[in-house]
Amino acid sequence: MESAEQNKLLTQVGRGTPMGQLMRRYWQPIAAAVEIENNWTRRVRLLGEDLVLFKDRQGRLGLIAEQCPHRRASFAHGIPTENGIRCPYHGWEFSAQGKCLNQPNEPDNCAFRDKVATDAYPVEELGGLLFAYLGPEPRPLLPRFDGFVAKGAIRMMGRAMLPINWLQIMENSMDPIHTEWLHGHHYEFQKEQEGVKVAISAHHEKIDFREFEFGITKHRLLVGQTEDSEDWTIGHPIVFPNMLAVGNGDETSRYYSFQIRVPVDDENTMHLWYNAYIPPRDALVPAHLLAKVHTYDVPFKDEHGHFIVDNVDGQDMMAWISQGTIADRSQENLGSTDKGVAIYRRTLKREIKKMEQGLDPMGIVRDPGRNQQIDLPNETKKHHNSDGFSSFMLRTHAKYSPIAADLVKVFEPGKPASLPEADQLALMAEISQSET
Ligand code: FES
Numbered sequence: 001m002e003s004a005e006q007n008k009l010l011t012q013v014g015r016g017t018p019m020g021q022l023m024r025r026y027w028q029p030i031a032a033a034v035e036i037e038n039n040w041t042r043r044v045r046l047l048g049e050d051l052v053l054f055k056d057r058q059g060r061l062g063l064i065a066e067q068c069p070h071r072r073a074s075f076a077h078g079i080p081t082e083n084g085i086r087c088p089y090h091g092w093e094f095s096a097q098g099k100c101l102n103q104p105n106e107p108d109n110c111a112f113r114d115k116v117a118t119d120a121y122p123v124e125e126l127g128g129l130l131f132a133y134l135g136p137e138p139r140p141l142l143p144r145f146d147g148f149v150a151k152g153a154i155r156m157m158g159r160a161m162l163p164i165n166w167l168q169i170m171e172n173s174m175d176p177i178h179t180e181w182l183h184g185h186h187y188e189f190q191k192e193q194e195g196v197k198v199a200i201s202a203h204h205e206k207i208d209f210r211e212f213e214f215g216i217t218k219h220r221l222l223v224g225q226t227e228d229s230e231d232w233t234i235g236h237p238i239v240f241p242n243m244l245a246v247g248n249g250d251e252t253s254r255y256y257s258f259q260i261r262v263p264v265d266d267e268n269t270m271h272l273w274y275n276a277y278i279p280p281r282d283a284l285v286p287a288h289l290l291a292k293v294h295t296y297d298v299p300f301k302d303e304h305g306h307f308i309v310d311n312v313d314g315q316d317m318m319a320w321i322s323q324g325t326i327a328d329r330s331q332e333n334l335g336s337t338d339k340g341v342a343i344y345r346r347t348l349k350r351e352i353k354k355m356e357q358g359l360d361p362m363g364i365v366r367d368p369g370r371n372q373q374i375d376l377p378n379e380t381k382k383h384h385n386s387d388g389f390s391s392f393m394l395r396t397h398a399k400y401s402p403i404a405a406d407l408v409k410v411f412e413p414g415k416p417a418s419l420p421e422a423d424q425l426a427l428m429a430e431i432s433q434s435e436t
């Protein structure tokens, strides 16, 4: 339980709030690079700030405040120039650094031009994603986590704009027990109503959390597992402060899955599923699969306004949204199995304090030597590359991917893209424990 005051501290991300300042110490993804290829501008709302991503005539990217400092027209309708962008209303021109370069109908006046400089933030590309940094200089390096730099990977990214605060989504990743219920018994109940009896839920014997350089790994021991299972010995991490990393396979055929919870503002979150798949060495990979990050939307409600709960990610989104726009933590009662949630909140508060003392918070990378490739701890023996790939595609956000069928062909040549219902149910249990 948190006081109303503490709940605000943990959830508010606007400029000048403690959590907003902490979040601004980390590079945040704003779009796939391919999404600005055929456009000159793209609106971005991040940490409560309305911004416009733009491309100048030389193809360089900039990110500036959406509203023009003259009389507030939007740069989303701007005119690209050689070195920046002009406002559509009266043509004032700004650089990617936010400097006013030109006021066409004004007498030339440097002092006035300097006075109207606007907010501008750096943008960098990694793994086909664009990241922005809204914090103070000197800016840290954009961390080169394994999934972003994996060579020869096929990449795709699902996106859902969720009408909720980012924190309840991250807390879900520190809550292993929910898989047993939300993805287990709740799913069984759905099937029961269709007249199908299934038993897929696996009981948690133990859970554990261990801090490491970039966040916290979570560990589970399910009924029937032994303590040398990778779920218990390695686990998978919450990458501080707003990413979950799940993976599988070894270096010959591996996949990386990053769930990134980007705070749009206090009441909205852009949820990204960024997946990178390294095909088996002998696989035939059509060139178009490697050409770009394939993007798609992940819906959470159907045409009747009902939550879509036939897939693991839909089940998660239903639970998160049902907690309210900003979960009221003054009304909750944490139990012993919520210890991960409590650890995460304590870590957030501790890192805010560190930042306020002038120190770098957790996971900030400034040494280029450390940033060649950052390998995150992850299990290697899950369902993915054995008999479960087709099922993974069908039972998660991936079912909405435009390349789902292509991926099945690459990873399981000869296997149909859909499985008999009985097989799907058998594999569902593995997925429900491994994907969250
Ligand atoms: S409002 Fe932008 S130039 Fe006038």
Ligand SMILES: [Fe+2]
Binding pocket: 172, 178, 179, 182, 183, 312, 316, 436
């Ligand atoms: Fe989940």
